Amino acid sequence: MLEWLVWLLSWALVLVGSLFIVAGGVGMVRLPDLYTRLHAASVTDTGGAIVLSFALLLQAVFVFGNTIAAIKVSLILFFTLFTAPTASHALAKSALLSGQVPLGAGGEPLLESPEEAVRLATTPVGADDDEDAPHPSTAPAIDGGAGADSTGGARRSGSEDPSPDASV
Amino acid sequence: MFAVATIALLVTMVLTLARALAGPTLFDRLLAVNSFGTKTVLLIAVFGFLTGRPDFLDIALVYALINFLGTVAVLKFFELDDPGSVVYREDDY
Numbered sequence: 001m002l003e004w005l006v007w008l009l010s011w012a013l014v015l016v017g018s019l020f021i022v023a024g025g026v027g028m029v030r031l032p033d034l035y036t037r038l039h040a041a042s043v044t045d046t047g048g049a050i051v052l053s054f055a056l057l058l059q060a061v062f063v064f065g066n067t068i069a070a071i072k073v074s075l076i077l078f079f080t081l082f083t084a085p086t087a088s089h090a091l092a093k094s095a096l097l098s099g100q101v102p103l104g105a106g107g108e109p110l111l112e113s114p115e116e117a118v119r120l121a122t123t124p125v126g127a128d129d130d131e132d133a134p135h136p137s138t139a140p141a142i143d144g145g146a147g148a149d150s151t152g153g154a155r156r157s158g159s160e161d162p163s164p165d166a167s168v
Numbered sequence: 169m170f171a172v173a174t175i176a177l178l179v180t181m182v183l184t185l186a187r188a189l190a191g192p193t194l195f196d197r198l199l200a201v202n203s204f205g206t207k208t209v210l211l212i213a214v215f216g217f218l219t220g221r222p223d224f225l226d227i228a229l230v231y232a233l234i235n236f237l238g239t240v241a242v243l244k245f246f247e248l249d250d251p252g253s254v255v256y257r258e259d260d261y
Contacts, residue, residue, distance in 0.1 A: 044180065072229055
């Protein structure tokens with residue numbers, strides 16, 4: 001009964017993990033922009049790695065009976081979960097610093113110029129919000145939300161600030 | 169079971185390699201190399217279980233760490249004039 005359950009669960013985890021991994025690979029080829037490809041790579045690095053590692057953990061403990069292997073798999077998962085988002089963040093910031101402009105859904109650039117991308121990457125988030133808060137295009141959106149717009153809410157929308165600017 | 173995961177990983181590695189070769193900018197190639205390294209880690213781990221000898225996990229563990237260090241080192245090299253300095257080269261733009 002137990003081995004049957006482990007077999008079923010391992011198959012399910014391996015299939016879901018393989019789906020995540022192949023989806024990320026297809027996205028790497030087909031998506032139009034560096035920043036969207038970053039998303040596709042992150043799907044593989046987090047979703048695929050987590051699910052596949054859990055399948056390996058199950059197999060190592062219940063089928064191989066190898067506790068050391070299970071510990072090593074969980075260490076690999078632990079380090080991957082730390083390093084993959086850090087590498088993605090560093091890559092996105094480095095791309096912004098070098099003037100890579102993100103593209104919108106219709107293929108139009110979301111920023112006005114490469115200098116805008118560099119400014120976005122070099123200015124601290126808090127200073128950026130203070131500067132953009134009285135901007136006419138963003139003010140109604142802030143008022144439309146709940147009156148108590150905390151700094152957390154403003155900080156969360158900080159990365160999407162340039163899009164209203166481009167549409168004006 | 170592990171054969172399915174191995175095939176999925178190999179297919180994705182081919183697709184990632186295609187992006188690394190075709191990528192229009194430096195950062196596309198760097199992203200592809202980083203993603204390829206992560207998939208290599210998973211492939212080594214899965215292949216150990218496929219052959220019934222999960223002894224390659226040490227190699228996968230070391231490769232996971234080296235892959236991250238390599239990516240960050242190359243990024244810092246292209247982001248800064250001098251990899252030892254902390255001053256952004258804003259004047260170049």
